[in-house]
Structure formats: C-alpha cells, structure tokens
Amino acid sequence: xxxxxxxxxMESNEEEPVHLPCNHSTISGTDYIHWYRQLPSQGxxxxxxxxxxxxxxxMASLAIAEDRKSSTLILHRAxxxxxxxxxxxxxxxxxxxxxxxxxxxxxxxx
Amino acid sequence: xxxxxxxxxxxxxxxxxxxxxxxxQDMDHENMFWYRQDPGLGLRLIYFSYDVKMKEKGDIPEGYxxxxxxxxxxxxxxxxxxxxxxxxxxxxxLSSSSGNTIYFGEGSWLTVV
Numbered sequence: 001x002x003x004x005x006x007x008x009x010m011e012s013n014e015e016e017p018v019h020l021p022c023n024h025s026t027i028s029g030t031d032y033i034h035w036y037r038q039l040p041s042q043g044x045x046x047x048x049x050x051x052x053x054x055x056x057x058x059m060a061s062l063a064i065a066e067d068r069k070s071s072t073l074i075l076h077r078a079x080x081x082x083x084x085x086x087x088x089x090x091x092x093x094x095x096x097x098x099x100x101x102x103x104x105x106x107x108x109x110x
Numbered sequence: 111x112x113x114x115x116x117x118x119x120x121x122x123x124x125x126x127x128x129x130x131x132x133x134x135q136d137m138d139h140e141n142m143f144w145y146r147q148d149p150g151l152g153l154r155l156i157y158f159s160y161d162v163k164m165k166e167k168g169d170i171p172e173g174y175x176x177x178x179x180x181x182x183x184x185x186x187x188x189x190x191x192x193x194x195x196x197x198x199x200x201x202x203x204l205s206s207s208s209g210n211t212i213y214f215g216e217g218s219w220l221t222v223v
Binding site for chain 2: 097
C-alpha cells in the first residue's frame with residue numbers, strides 16, 4: 001500500500017486559512033487522494049478527495065501537486081469546530097484494505 | 111446520505127463475556143470494516159468484508175471474529191472479552207460509486223472490567 005506522511009500537529013488562529021500538507025511520494029497513477037477528519041469522540045468523516053485536479057467543496061479545497069507526490073488540504077477560514085485530527089489516505093480500488101496513519105491534530109486558537 | 115449505525119454507543123462488559131458489536135449500513139455497500147482506536151495508536155483495522163459471508167483479517171484480528179450473514183450487517187464478536195480490548199470500536203462502509211469514499215459510524219465505546 002502506498003503510504004502517506006503528515007505532520008503530527010499544527011496550530012491555526014481562528015478565521016485564518018489553514019494548509020494541511022500530506023506527502024505521498026509512492027503514489028501510483030490510479031490512487032485517489034482522500035481526506036477525512038475526526039472530531040473528538042466521533043467517527044471520522046469524509047472531507048474531500050481528488051485524483052489529479054484541484055477540488056473544492058463546501059468544507060475545504062484540495063490542492064494536488066503536479067507530480068501528485070504531495071497534496072494540501074485547505075480550510076479557508078478556520079473555526080473552533082475545525083479542531084480535529086485530519087487524515088490523508090490513498091485509495092486505489094474498493095477492494096483495498098483501508099489503512100489510516102496517525103494524521104495531523106489541528107488546534108484552532110481563538 | 112449514507113447512514114452507518116452502530117448498535118451500542120457505550121458498553122461495559124465483564125472479563126470472559128462474549129460481546130457482540132453490531133453495525134448496519136443502509137446503502138447496499140459491499141465493503142465493510144471494523145477498526146479499534148486507542149490513544150496514541152490511531153485507527154487499527156481488525157477485520158473487513160468484501161461481501162456476504164466473506165471476511166478478511168486486518169492488522170489486529172487476534173481475539174476477534176466477525177459475521178456477515180446479510181449485506182447490510184457486519185458484526186464484530188469478542189469471544190471472551192479481556193481488559194486489553196477496552197477501546198473505541200468503529201465500523202465503516204465504502205462506496206465504490208463515489209471514488210471509494212469511506213463512511214464511519216459514530217463508534218462504540220467498550221469497557222471490559
């Protein structure tokens with residue numbers, strides 16, 4: 001399985017943009033890049049995913065490097081509710097084992 | 111929206127008891143997963159299933175078994191609960207129709223005393 005690397009923790013001020021990086025240097029051409037987040041005492045929830053092009057949705061934006069070896073999840077204006085652990089994973093087919101790394105713990109400072 | 115329902119949010123069981131954790135999904139997804147999550151260890155995959163009556167071991171299957179008799183239901187079984195199985199258990203299902211998006215239940219907090 002291709003692996004991802006994320007910083008253990010990050011901090012952001014409220015109402016400022018947050019850029020959460022993820023490295024996936026062994027990504028293959030058919031791997032989708034997925035982001036999930038886990039709020040305290042809840043199961044992880046889907047945030048966004050992409051293959052090659054940058055993606056936007058109501059929660060966040062996903063910027064994918066041209067060589068696809070890294071990606072960045074962008075929260076445009078951090079709120080206190082965005083404090084969570086953010087996971088970046090790669091998905092190839094629906095039959096892959098789904099393995100999560102430790103993720104990035106995001107703290108938002110009022 | 112996909113709904114993944116775990117039958118119990120909080121359970122307290124005694125050492126040696128048989129424990130069933132039930133998970134039901136409402137979207138006819140083929141793939142279902144059971145994880146446990148412990149502080150400092152992240153999400154660890156216990157078992158997963160591609161279809162009815164099919165199961166595959168994850169990274170930490172010891173002490174657990176699973177049952178998938180119907181497509182919508184995936185049960186995790188602790189044959190003889192031990193204190194080191196105190197944890198949060200998460201069920202998930204996967205949609206192959208939307209880029210393999212994974213949907214999680216809210217989690218079941220199990221305490222074994």
